[in-house]
Amino acid sequence: MTDRAFTPAAGRLAPLRLYDPIVSPTRERLWRSLLAMHAAPRPEDVIVDVGCGTGSLALLLNRVEPRARVIGVDPDPGTLELARRKAAATGPGSDSGPAPVPGPEWLTGMGDAVADLVGTGAADTVVSSLVLHQCPVPMKRAVLASVHAALRPGGKLVIADYGRQRTTAMRLAFRIVQLADGKEDTQPNADGILPRLIAEAGFHGVREAETVATVTGSMSIYVAHRG
Numbered sequence: 001m002t003d004r005a006f007t008p009a010a011g012r013l014a015p016l017r018l019y020d021p022i023v024s025p026t027r028e029r030l031w032r033s034l035l036a037m038h039a040a041p042r043p044e045d046v047i048v049d050v051g052c053g054t055g056s057l058a059l060l061l062n063r064v065e066p067r068a069r070v071i072g073v074d075p076d077p078g079t080l081e082l083a084r085r086k087a088a089a090t091g092p093g094s095d096s097g098p099a100p101v102p103g104p105e106w107l108t109g110m111g112d113a114v115a116d117l118v119g120t121g122a123a124d125t126v127v128s129s130l131v132l133h134q135c136p137v138p139m140k141r142a143v144l145a146s147v148h149a150a151l152r153p154g155g156k157l158v159i160a161d162y163g164r165q166r167t168t169a170m171r172l173a174f175r176i177v178q179l180a181d182g183k184e185d186t187q188p189n190a191d192g193i194l195p196r197l198i199a200e201a202g203f204h205g206v207r208e209a210e211t212v213a214t215v216t217g218s219m220s221i222y223v224a225h226r227g
Helices: 016-026 028-039 056-064 077-090 111-118 137-150 168-181 183-190 194-200
Strands: 046-050 069-074 105-108 123-129 151-162 203-214 217-226
Touching: 028 056, 028 123, 028 151, 028 203, 028 217, 046 056, 046 111, 046 137, 056 069, 056 077, 056 123, 069 077, 069 111, 077 105, 111 123, 111 137, 123 137, 137 151, 137 183, 137 194, 151 183, 151 194, 168 183, 168 217, 194 203, 194 217
Parallel strands: 046 069, 046 123, 069 105, 123 151
Antiparallel strands: 151 217, 203 217
16 A cells, blocks of 8 residues: 555546546447457456556456456555445356356555566556556656566556547547646646657557547557567
C-alpha cells in the first residue's frame, strides 16, 4: 500500500461509485474486447492488470482464459473492494460448469511498484486501461519502467488509453477528460506521447493497433513486447 497521491479512478470530480457508469459511454465493451483480443491470454499465463480499478478488465481476461493467473493491481483500497465485490457477484466457475476456477487476485500498490509486487520477470502479459493519461509524465515513465521489469523476456504489453487526438471533434470531446483529470497530465497523451515513452522504456515493436472514437475522445490500443 502507498500513501502517495494518485488520481482516483473516476477523476477528481466524481465519487468512486460512479466510475463504471462514467466509463460505460466510452464504448467500453468495444475497447476492452479489443484489448483482450490483443492480450490473447493463454493457459498458465501470468497476466497483470496495472491500475485495475473496479476489476472489469481483470474479470474479462479471467473469463476469456480461466486457466490464466490474473492479478489486478491498484493503489486505491476502496476501488479494490469494489473489484472484489464484482468478482464475488460474478462467481467462480459460473461460466465453466461445476468445476470452480480461481478468480483474479487483487494487490494494493502503485503502478511504478508492479515489479516489486509481482516479481521481476514474473509476468507473461501486462495490461493497463485508462491509467497513464492520469499520470504526470515522470510517473508515466516510472510505470512503464516497472512494467518492463515485471515482464519476462518476450512478454507482451497491451495498453488501452487516450492517445493522440487527431481531429477537432476528438480534441473537443477530450476536454471532458481534461476537466476531470487535469490538463497538465492528460495533454501529453492527447499530443501522442505514449508510443515514444513505451519505446524509451525498452519495449520493441511498439504499435498503435486500434483506435476507437468515443464521446470523451479517441482511445488507442498500444501493443509492444519486452526484448
